[in-house]
Amino acid sequence: MPAKNKPQRGTFLEGPVSSGKTQQAADYLGRLLDTNVQGSTIMVLVPQRHLAIAYDDIIYDKKPIFKPLITTHSGFARQMLQRFWPIITQKINTNALQEPTFASVSLAQYHMLPFVETYLKQGLFDSVYVSQTRLITQIIDNMNKSALSALSLDQAEDRLIRAWGDRHSSRETVYKAATNAAKEYQDYCLEHGILDYALQLNLFHDYLLHEPVFIDYFQRNFQYLIADNLEEFGARDHDFIEWMIPMMEDYLLVYDQDGGYRVFLGADPENGYQLAQLCQNHQVAEPAQMPLSPIITDINAVYALAADDDYDEIDDEALVAQQQTSVDMSALHFIGSKFYHEMVTRCLEQVQQLKNQDVPHKQIAIMAPFLNDSLRYTLEAGFAHYNIPAFVYRPSRPLQAEPKIKAVLTCLCLAYPEWEINIPQGDIAACLHVLIQELDLVRAHLLTNIVYRDASLTSFNIIAKPVQARITHAVGERFEHLRAWLANADKNVPPDYFLSRLFGELLAQSGFGFHGDLTSGRFMAELISTAKQFRSAIPDVENWSVVTYEFYQLIQQGIISSQPYNWQNYQGEDAVLVSPAHAYLMLNRPVDYQLWLDAGNSAWWERIEQPLTHPYVLRRGYPNTVWTDDLETHHQDESLRRIILGLLRRCRKDAYIFISEISETGYEQQGPLLMLFQRLLSRRAE
């Protein structure tokens, strides 16, 4: 702990969603700025950068000369590690002359690959049915969660083994192999100055927070702290807050009572609540009353009933009487369908109806337990039909699944003929169709059939004049431009240079596919940034073609994938939001109308279950015991409760619940969410 030991002050503000907590905190920030506190001495700590919009707005309004620092814990750790890197290099075995490389998840996956492959070849992962990519992400997940809970890799392994109990002997081997791969990977990273999320946290906490030079720096620079969404932070984040508090003049900690949606990423709401003890004032914000408020209360009552251990002993009549309520459920609408497609159609019709009632698009949000490709495209096609703007938010969608990114990857193959990748004609046609404006697929096939020979493109000019006319000369000109660019571009440059130039000099220009398409431009920026990260990790490159080829392969295999792009810029967009329920909660964007799709699906209740990692077992406070099915159901029930309440509290007017009797895959559906609604309905007094 730091030497400075100020008396406790500070405020702990808790309350449910929509009780105005963040606004209160933003007002507090505004007041600080108004009272001549130097803005740069204020730190606003949030779990994700996009959750700081209210604070950005205040800063924008007040326009202080020295701006407060709005950051995440890992963002701050990165900044400090960079600044104090020479100190760190004295303490770890790394090249002091080399700047640290901060690795994204993609880059971490890339570096992890060879270590995992070794164990895969030895058959040590044979008892788990997980693709190589998922294996890697789960091991990285373990490292991140351990770092967030301040557990060593050995401790994490020990916990996982104990939690597994003696159920299946080969699982221990798997956990051990995963730990060994993780350790070897981390040794490699430290040696080369590559710092992924876990290493950033570990180095920051293990070395910098105890370093007098750093403590002094911190004390001189920060005196006020606002930490919002404590429930979405991990225990190590809370440690950092605890570390800062004694050095602060004042601080405000904000806690959402029903939050904790990032548990699967290592959030530890219970641990966060302990910070209340470090605050002099404890305030509780009351929720705003909304049409759905009575239902929220009733859901809590149902949960309380279900939690009653003696429940089975209650006789039937008493039970029925106990269940009777007269809750007004008029703001909750149930819309049933037999088949999945019918359900989606009805949802679209409902949106259309709301539109006809002049509801602004951005006041409508559609959510589903998960948003697969088919649902996305069915909805998009429907919205196009009704001429309704929609924004589909899928933070975990892989880059290579986007058609325009696929086309860019095809361009890479064309530009580097030495890779000897024989692309099917259809892919070339699709690439040209996507990248050249006004080139339809029929003409694209016509063009491809003639110009695509021996895995490369020949000139438009060799085509017979009548056929040129069919393809159109405008298209021909653009094609020639594309072809010439690919043929003449400097290939012996890093992949990000190549992609940036391809984008800037050609594809973003008028007449080409990225022109005027901001969303795709964002994907391209992601691709370029990922390429940059990738190549910066490769030392002493002689032939960039080889590096670019490796990058291409890893993208294709999904070893390298995208990062969630920044949602911030879409907040103001007037479009219906479509999102997985969980992602919607993390966006924290309340709306007037919510439409819940597929209420019968059991995925509303199930957690993302992965054999190599475990969000609860790796939480700091988990007792070192076996993870039982009772614990599993308890946490899932609780998680479902949080999701339902979180959604309903973000709904200002009506919620429409869509139920498909038969799932997409042809089974009848009776998931726990549906059963809960059934219970709510059956509680209505006759």
Add this chain to the structure above:
Amino acid sequence: MAKPLNPLFRPAQQEAMQYKNGTMAISAVPGSGKTFTLAHLAADLIGRLSKTDLNRNREVLIVTFTNSAVNSLRHKIADILQQDRGLLPYVGYRVRTLHGLAHDIVRERPALVGLSEDFRILDDQTSQHVLKNITEANFTAYGRLLNAYIAEEYLDNDGLPIRRLRNRDLPDLIFQISSRFIKYCKDHRMTPDDLANSKQLSQLPLAAFGTRVYKDYQQSLMYQGAVDFDDLVRFALDAITRDPAFLKRLQRRWRYILEDEAQDSTALQEQMLGLLTDKGNWIRVGDTNQAINTTFTTANPRFLENFTANADTNIELKQSGRSGRPIIDLANALMAWTVESHPIEALRESFSYRLMEPTLAGDPQPNPPITETRVHIHYDPNASVTTDQELDLLLRSLQGWLPDHPDKTIAVLVPENSRGFHVIERLEANDIPCEELLRSSSHTREVVGTMYTILSYLSTPLNAQLLADVYKQVWFTWRVGNPEIWENIGDEEAQLEALAKVAQAIRKCKSIENLLYPTEDNPALPLSSPIFAEYPDLLQDLAHFSDYVSYWLNASILPVDQLIIIITQDIFHDPVNMALCHKLAVLLRTTQQINKEWRLAELALELKSISQNERRFLGMDELVTSYEPRPGTVTVSTMHSAKGLEWDRVYILSVNNYSFPSALPEDRFISEKWFIRDELNLEAEALAQAKAVKDNAVYTEGSASKQARMDYAAERLRLLYVGITRARQELIMLWNTGRFAHKENMRTSPALPLQVLSEYLDGTRIINKK
């Protein structure tokens, strides 16, 4: 207090309805109303739970054998709940196949068995495809392991199998053995490592071979994060045995478990349901005499027999109202002869001796009158019947009978699909209305064919012929555009004539791009035909068509499943077809994930193989609606698929000693390959070796092949029994000399039971029925 008698129930059924708790076995002869009883009992239990378990997720679980049975039972229960009891129709219970149940269980706790939450399930066909790829890729290595079993005359001078074997027969055999071996090991929860660790393995070449393929296959699944159907079942069992608390939760959820077709229960199903019920409230319904899925599986009617022997309550549904008395007599005669007098003593145990009884007077569903019941066996000891002649006989019989009986239902039952296809061809060629219950129904194939037509075109958009096909087979057939345009043209003949002319104009189109994507310079449709002058509306229809096709083309850059969904919404408005297409979308997505280099053209070919019946695909007609025979239309079905169904008149074809062997020396067996030495059945021997490893027991070559003959012959006897008991009023049995009748040593004879029953009918043989 006993419940009041329901006039719909027979006394034994009423007795079953008195069930309160504990184990209950219901043995039911064919046509005794077992599904009816089961559905009512399930509804009764659901009603009980709904009164007392308002706040808990308690359910009645019903497990049955096929998807069609799941659906049929589900609808029956829903109807009873809604109509008789005023309850919500689909709440408080679930009906599942074993695989469906296993999926539910694994889905809840995938990590318990080493799966991620996004694990993929490969359908049978796809997993077979994966296995085929592996066996083909490793043919040389695998094949070497089998050389010791090839008969000497089929080995060349280097001791290698002759070319013909290498090219065709051996790869097929390797695949078949591998497939059986892997299934057997999974059914017995043996992993490749379990096998590999056995010291015996080096002495057992087939097991060593199987272990190697099994390991390669599992690794391939593992890399894809996928499981097959058999994995699902063993994983479900692993999950509930590994985590007692999870099991307890499921036990609390499924207060009552009802199992239909329990005679087909496999060892794993028996184990799983035993655990889930904790031997408590478990009701099993079945008929061991209808066990027809036992060959090469762990299914065994003995499981049901043992359960019955120890059940708290035993109910026998002996009265059958389905068939007329002479048909019941014939089925009983088959059983009595087998049990009393079958020349192969071991086969006398093929049946449990349980004769059918006709209904009593006043029964709500009485037997058809004796006067309206006929049985005919076409058998003359001095005459042989070729396969073509058998079809001629069938055809003549149907042509003579159908016009006089338009209100009757008819079925032609065949032992194998391949024979069924010939029957269908022949009936269709002679304009006899028919429908099939073979691998996939014609309806499923029609929908799949539609999607194939579209994808074929989208993969080669310059092909005018394919575009014309889309116009004819999709746009016109499914009336995607404005149907009034076509109705205004005139009757069907006029419409078809106009359609042919438009299609021809499309075929001749020299610039498809202008048809689908007209530019400002060329706004007009680039087609000419006098038909457009005659019916100007058709031009409008064509423009509409072009809009749709260009829309689909634009979507063709999306993943194939999304493309299919988009197309589906434009073409189909019937939920069944939409759901069927969704299944297709999922199938093609999985196929593409496995074959990453495949594009639309290859995926379209995959659909073609389904639409041409080369590949099985579970259609929605099996999933959504149970089959109801239509009067005046001939159903062509395998005898396996006919289970649970009935028709007024039934023909049973190919009752010869190949399809229904009796384990006599002259009988040939489908699994004994001509190029394998000592008449060994290598599939059976491979499983026997796996068993020897499992039990650490001695393996004796040849025993398994002999036992396989017995098992197969016993099952075929029961299959014949099932076939006979599908008939309500008329039964005709035929036989033929087989596909290879021209080769004397390959010619088949009438099956022994056919001869016996023929003699019984003409009075030359007396069969005493106890």
